[in-house]
Amino acid sequence: MKQIATIALLAASLNALQAANNLNNHGGPTMQNQVKAFFIYWMPSGVVLDTSVTDGVGNFETLSKRFFDDLSATSFYNIVTQYPGQCGSNQCVVQNGPAAARFGGSWVDAQAYPHAGTRADPLGDSDIQNEVRRAVNQNHWTVDANSEFFVITGVFKNTGKGVEECDSSGSNCTFNAFCAYHGNFGFNGTQALYAYLSDASFNSAGCGEGISTATNTQLASDREVALMTHEFIETVTDPQGNGWWDSSTGSEIGDNCNQIAAVVTMNGNRYAVQQEWSNDTASCVSTFGPSIQFTIGTGGDDLRGDSSATASLQRPAGATFETVNLKKQNDSGWGNNTGHIAVAGFNQPSQTALGQILVRLTSHNSGVETNDNWNIQNLTAKVLTSSGTLLCQQTLAGNPLARLTGSAPTALFATPNCQPPIPPAATFSQITFNIGTGGDDLRGDSSATVSVALPGGAKTFTLKAQGESSWDNNSAHTKTFTISPAVTLAAFGNINITLTSHNSFTETDDNWNIQSVGITAAGSSGSACVLNQSGNPLSRLTGSAGTVTLHPRTGC
Amino acid sequence: MKDLLSRALAAAAAFALVLYAQPPQKPAFSDIATHSAASQSAIANMVSQGIIPGRSAQQFAPDAPLTRAEFAVSMQKMFNLPAASQAASFPDVPASSPYHSAVEAVAPHLARSLLCFRCALVKNFSPNEVISRAEMTMIMTHILVSQNKLKLPDQSETAAALAAVTDGEKIPVPARPYFAAAIKNNVVDLKPGKTIALPLAVSRAETAEYLANVQKKFSMPVLRPVR
Numbered sequence: 001m002k003q004i005a006t007i008a009l010l011a012a013s014l015n016a017l018q019a020a021n022n023l024n025n026h027g028g029p030t031m032q033n034q035v036k037a038f039f040i041y042w043m044p045s046g047v048v049l050d051t052s053v054t055d056g057v058g059n060f061e062t063l064s065k066r067f068f069d070d071l072s073a074t075s076f077y078n079i080v081t082q083y084p085g086q087c088g089s090n091q092c093v094v095q096n097g098p099a100a101a102r103f104g105g106s107w108v109d110a111q112a113y114p115h116a117g118t119r120a121d122p123l124g125d126s127d128i129q130n131e132v133r134r135a136v137n138q139n140h141w142t143v144d145a146n147s148e149f150f151v152i153t154g155v156f157k158n159t160g161k162g163v164e165e166c167d168s169s170g171s172n173c174t175f176n177a178f179c180a181y182h183g184n185f186g187f188n189g190t191q192a193l194y195a196y197l198s199d200a201s202f203n204s205a206g207c208g209e210g211i212s213t214a215t216n217t218q219l220a221s222d223r224e225v226a227l228m229t230h231e232f233i234e235t236v237t238d239p240q241g242n243g244w245w246d247s248s249t250g251s252e253i254g255d256n257c258n259q260i261a262a263v264v265t266m267n268g269n270r271y272a273v274q275q276e277w278s279n280d281t282a283s284c285v286s287t288f289g290p291s292i293q294f295t296i297g298t299g300g301d302d303l304r305g306d307s308s309a310t311a312s313l314q315r316p317a318g319a320t321f322e323t324v325n326l327k328k329q330n331d332s333g334w335g336n337n338t339g340h341i342a343v344a345g346f347n348q349p350s351q352t353a354l355g356q357i358l359v360r361l362t363s364h365n366s367g368v369e370t371n372d373n374w375n376i377q378n379l380t381a382k383v384l385t386s387s388g389t390l391l392c393q394q395t396l397a398g399n400p401l402a403r404l405t406g407s408a409p410t411a412l413f414a415t416p417n418c419q420p421p422i423p424p425a426a427t428f429s430q431i432t433f434n435i436g437t438g439g440d441d442l443r444g445d446s447s448a449t450v451s452v453a454l455p456g457g458a459k460t461f462t463l464k465a466q467g468e469s470s471w472d473n474n475s476a477h478t479k480t481f482t483i484s485p486a487v488t489l490a491a492f493g494n495i496n497i498t499l500t501s502h503n504s505f506t507e508t509d510d511n512w513n514i515q516s517v518g519i520t521a522a523g524s525s526g527s528a529c530v531l532n533q534s535g536n537p538l539s540r541l542t543g544s545a546g547t548v549t550l551h552p553r554t555g556c
Numbered sequence: 557m558k559d560l561l562s563r564a565l566a567a568a569a570a571f572a573l574v575l576y577a578q579p580p581q582k583p584a585f586s587d588i589a590t591h592s593a594a595s596q597s598a599i600a601n602m603v604s605q606g607i608i609p610g611r612s613a614q615q616f617a618p619d620a621p622l623t624r625a626e627f628a629v630s631m632q633k634m635f636n637l638p639a640a641s642q643a644a645s646f647p648d649v650p651a652s653s654p655y656h657s658a659v660e661a662v663a664p665h666l667a668r669s670l671l672c673f674r675c676a677l678v679k680n681f682s683p684n685e686v687i688s689r690a691e692m693t694m695i696m697t698h699i700l701v702s703q704n705k706l707k708l709p710d711q712s713e714t715a716a717a718l719a720a721v722t723d724g725e726k727i728p729v730p731a732r733p734y735f736a737a738a739i740k741n742n743v744v745d746l747k748p749g750k751t752i753a754l755p756l757a758v759s760r761a762e763t764a765e766y767l768a769n770v771q772k773k774f775s776m777p778v779l780r781p782v783r
Contacts, residue, residue, distance in 0.1 A: 167672070169726045170755035171690040176682050177668070178675035206647060206679030230676045241674060241729060250670040250730035258677055 020256040021246045022279045023083070027332060028242030029145065030085025031193075033095050035236060036104035036147045037068050040135040044112045047154040047163065049199060050220040056157065060221045061106060063271075064150075067225055068103035070267035075287035075386035077101060079276050082288065082343045083237040083244045083253070090339030093293070094236060096388030104147060107135050113163070117153065119175055122164040128196045129185050136192070143187045148235050149194040150228060155202035162202035174198045179207035182231045184240050193239050195231040200224050210261040215272045222272040226261055229273040230254035253277045257284035280345045289386025290346040292354075294326060298334045299375030299400040305333035307372040308362045311342075311381075316355030316419060316529030317434060317518040322347055329364050337377070346383055354392070354418035355529060357381060359411050361404035371406025383418055392418040419529070427486035428521035428528065433463060433479045435471075435497075438513030438537040442471035446510040447500045453493025459483065466502050474515075489521060489528050492552040499541035509543025517550060531555060585616040588761070595761050598768035605779035607633045608764055618761035625649075625683035627692065627763070628658040633779065634767055635699050637661035646681035655683050665698040666691075673728030690727075690754035692763070693744040696770065697734045705774045706741060708733040713740075723751045743770055 041049065041061060048056025071077050077096055084093035094100065109131065115121045132149045135141065141149075153163035166173040167181055182195035200207040201220040209226040216222055234252040237244045245252045256277040264273050264286050275284035280291075294311060303309060309326040324344040327334060334340050346352075359379070363371040378397040384390055394415040402411035433450060442448060448463040448471075461481045464471060471477055497517070501509040516534035520527050532555035539548035585603075588596050599616055602608040607630050611617045622630075631637060639657045644650050649659045659681055668677050671694050700706035709717060710733075717736035718724035727735050735752065738744045744766065747753045758766075771778070 166755070167675070169690060169728070171688040172672040172675060174678075176685045177672045177678060179678055181672070181675040183674060203678065205682060207676075208679070227676060234674065238674070245673075245730070246669075247730070249667070250673045250728065252669075252674065254676060255669050259679060 020251070020277070020282075020284075021248060022282055023237075023244040023251075023253060023256075023277060024247045025083070025244055025331070026242045026247075027086055028238075028240050029087070030080075030083055030092075030243050031094060031146050031148075031236040031239050032085070032087070032092060033100055034146065035094065035101040037064075037101070037232065038104040038135070038141055038147060038149045039064055039106035040131060040149060040151045041106065041108045041154070042111070042113070042131055042151055043108060043154050044110055046157055047117075048157050049152070049154045049224075050201070050218065051155055051157060051160055052220060053218060056154075058218045058221060059216060060218065060224065061108075063216055063218075063221045063225055064228060065103045065106065066269060067228075067266075067271055068101060070269050070271075072100040072102070073097050073387040073389075074264070074266045075289055076264045076266065076273060078291070078386050078388060079253075079278060079285060079288040080233060080236045081291065081293070081384075081388070082279055084341035084343070085243055089335075089337070091341040093341050093343065096384075100388065105139060105141060107139050109135065109138075113153075117156070117163040117165070118161075119164050119173075122166045122173055122175075123153065124166055124170075125168040125183070125196070128165065128194065129192075132192055132194045133187065136187070143190055143192045145191065145193070145239065147193065148182075148232060149192065150197055150231070151194060152197045152199065152224070154199050160202070162199045162204065165196060165198065174203055175205050177205070179203055179205075179209075180227050180231050182235045191240060193235055195228075195235060197224065197227055197231065200227045208259070209272070209274065210259045211272050215263055215270050226272045226274045229276075230258070233276050251277075260284050262286035280343070287386060288345065289384065289388075290348075290391070291343055291384050291386070292324065292346040293382045293384060294324070294342045295339060295378075295380040295382075296326065296334075296342070296376060297339050297378040297397075298336060299377035300336055301373050301375040301400075301403070302336050303327060303334035303361070303374045304363075304372045306330060306364045306366065306369075307333075307374070308364065309374070310360050310362070312358040312360065313346075313354055314356045314358060315520070315527070316353055317432075317520040317532055318356070319434075320358070321352070326359070329362075334374075353527075353529070354381070354383060354415050355532070356415055357413045359402070359404070359413065361409045363406055363409075373403065373405045375400035376402045376404065376411065379413060381415060381418065394418055425488065426523055426526075426528075427488055428523035429483050429486040430522040431461075431481050431483055431530065432520050432522065433481075434476065434516070434518035434520075435463065435479075435514060436476045436516035436534070437471045437473060438515035439473055440511050440513040440537075440540065441473050441475075442499070442512040443501075443510045444468065444470040445502050445504060445507075446512070447502065448512070449498050449500070451496040451498070453495070454483070454487055455491050456485075458493075463497070466500075471512075483521075486523060489530070489553075492521070492530050495519065495531065495550045495552065496547050497539075497541070497550070498547040500546065501543055511543070512541045513537035514539045514541065514548065519552075529553075529555075584614065585610060585618075586614050588616050588618050591618055591761055595765055598764040599761060601768045601771075602630075602764040604781045605633070607767060607779065608760060616760065618764075619759050621686035621757035622692075622760050622763045623683060624681065624685050624687050624691070625655040625659065626760075627687045627695070628655060628662040628683075630763070630767060631665070631695060631699060632658040632661040634771060634776070635703065637699070646679065648680040649683055653683070659683065662695060665695050665702065667694050667698050667731070667734070670694065670731040670734065671728065673730050686757040688754060689744065689752060689756045689758055692758050692766070693738045693752070694731060694734055696766070697738045697743055700743065700770070700774065701734070701737070705776075706737055706743075709736050709740065720750055721746065721752060722749055723754060726754055727752075742773065
């Protein structure tokens with residue numbers, strides 16, 4: 001709350017005028033499941049798709065169809081899952097997986113062009129929109145928010161020159177500006193999404209798409225598919241021009257990687273595609289995932305526009321292995337009772353145990369602001385493979401689930417559903433203790449030991465020897481020991497931590513506050529939580545009560 | 557000695573100022589006589605500074621459209637854009653091209669994704685293509701903004717500036733602040749019917765007038781006369 005009006009600065013960042021920046025969300029929709037693609041090949045007499053093949057077509061049409069047959073549940077399509085759109089007051093995002101996208105249909109239209117299609121008399125954008133209308137009506141296709149219609153013109157067989165077209169401004173044309181573009185127009189009360197694709201290989205202004213070798217035996221077909229992926233992925237993430245693009249340069253997801261090709265294998269078939277921009281890595285990519293997807297509902301106290309929020313992904317014992325931006329400073333604020341989605345790469349082996357998530361609010365107060373407060377009403381975390389398969393899901397809710405403030409800016413959420421079961425036969429040969437001291441230290445002349453009950457008898461390890469540096473108030477200490485022979489996780493018995501005072505002449509017995517204890521075991525199968533406990537203090541050891549007994553598998 | 561040197565330098569600078577303040581001599585172009593006095597003056601001004609060279613000693617070709625390459629050269633010269641320090645960005649303007657330096661200098665200001673929003677852009681610069689009023693306005697405004705000579709208006713100022721422009725709706729959303737700034741500051745004028753006429757080619761005479769106006773309006777240094 002405590003919202004002070006802030007001005008969203010949309011002006012260009014002049015230091016980065018031509019740099020590839022991350023994309024900004026402009027608050028509009030993105031396409032949702034199931035995404036469908038329709039192809040309209042507009043080829044009057046004398047126009048072909050490829051002059052290098054005898055029938056003028058070759059695999060030009062079939063390759064695009066097969067591309068969409070193969071696209072679903074691929075790591076290439078998974079890139080778009082980073083970019084949520086607006087669905088009412090909540091955000092929503094396209095889900096990858098089987099049948100996430102499909103080929104809708106195709107049509108070859110031999111109708112004459114309304115213009116010559118030459119430089120002197122190019123087609124216009126209104127001609128392309130009319131062609132979409134004609135194709136939809138002719139084929140009884142359905143226009144909706146998740147369907148895109150591609151209009152492809154070819155090359156004049158007699159001249160070898162591509163058909164020329166100009167966009168609605170009239171100043172951007174195939175011969176001086178673009179290889180393709182996408183747009184939207186009103187159609188029977190909804191928005192028709194479409195793209196115009198010139199015949200890339202025959203566009204004289206430079207549309208080779210970075211491809212010089214055919215992946216599927218016909219260069220023109222491969223280039224056209226790559227060009228199509230540029231427009232298709234842009235349409236998914238910015239269907240109406242108010243979705244995801246870089247505010248300073250106007251670049252959409254494909255523009256930052258324009259004509260940078262990659263070969264991907266989808267359903268066993270290879271395709272030349274254009275790489276796409278990943279906000280997660282701030283780079284051009286042809287694959288994304290595994291990923292973690294957060295869906296967060298704000299309650300009765302908003303997250304201000306100038307505040308930021310992160311989620312630290314932690315192992316069961318509490319070690320952070322990755323931090324995800326949920327909301328960056330100056331991204332649009334998260335209003336009361338609204339839902340938001342943040343997606344990031346889950347840069348760990350898929351079997352990694354996600355033990356807990358630490359959400360942190362950071363206030364960036366302007367001159368007159370005080371710290372932000374934010375109510376989190378619900379939180380869902382999904383770990384997904386690069387093909388969109390759900391590995392685990394943790395859903396938490398409350399009223400509020402947590403309230404983050406300036407003085408208490410973090411909340412810790414356990415994610416037991418995301419700890420994959422440890423194979424029963426797995427053995428562990430190493431044990432690590434993470435111990436936090438509270439408000440009463442462990443003196444330098446005191447010693448501390450830990451005794452772990454194991455099948456062959458208890459094993460005792462020295463956490464701190466007499467004469468080692470003291471463990472000061474509110475300090476953390478990590479000690480690792482070898483266990484031989486290795487044991488299974490179930491073999492760990494009770495754990496006793498013991499304080500021993502070695503008083504000098506004037507000293508009385510030491511007292512030691514233990515604030516937290518995290519114990520993990522490690523072996524060839526990975527690591528596992530043995531115990532994870534904290535309190536204020538968890539235990540106070542004194543001269544008369546120098547030992548605390550902890551029970552394995554508590555807090556894991 | 558030091559004092560004498562600085563005095564001599566100051567005197568030389570003062571002399572140079574007087575020299576540069578002289579009205580530019582009108583080149584003897586035979587094909588500009590029918591143009592307005594203002595146009596002839598602007599042409600003479602731009603030619604004398606080497607910003608827009610004549611096509612020959614006698615011909616300026618005032619009604620010929622300016623090419624992209626010619627415009628890049630003009631921009632580099634007038635705005636003192638740094639020479640290229642990188643490999644060719646455009647396959648059709650290689651390092652061996654006489655336009656390479658100017659084209660690379662202008663490249664950061666082409667702002668093609670702003671002007672052709674939602675486009676998959678071509679790779680070529682197409683140096684011999686004519687430059688449209690849309691491109692000229694965008695490039696010049698972009699440079700002025702980057703050199704802190706011009707500030708982009710906010711959303712409401714942009715809407716106000718473009719409200720009466722009949723073809724304002726054809727300007728892509730991300731480019732609108734640049735066009736609003738250009739109109740507000742007379743970087744570009746409106747054609748009859750209050751239209752920017754985005755696709756219209758800009759003639760060499762028109763360009764001379766636009767550039768002379770910008771140089772004066774933004775108090776940019778007048779360049780050493782070309783001899």
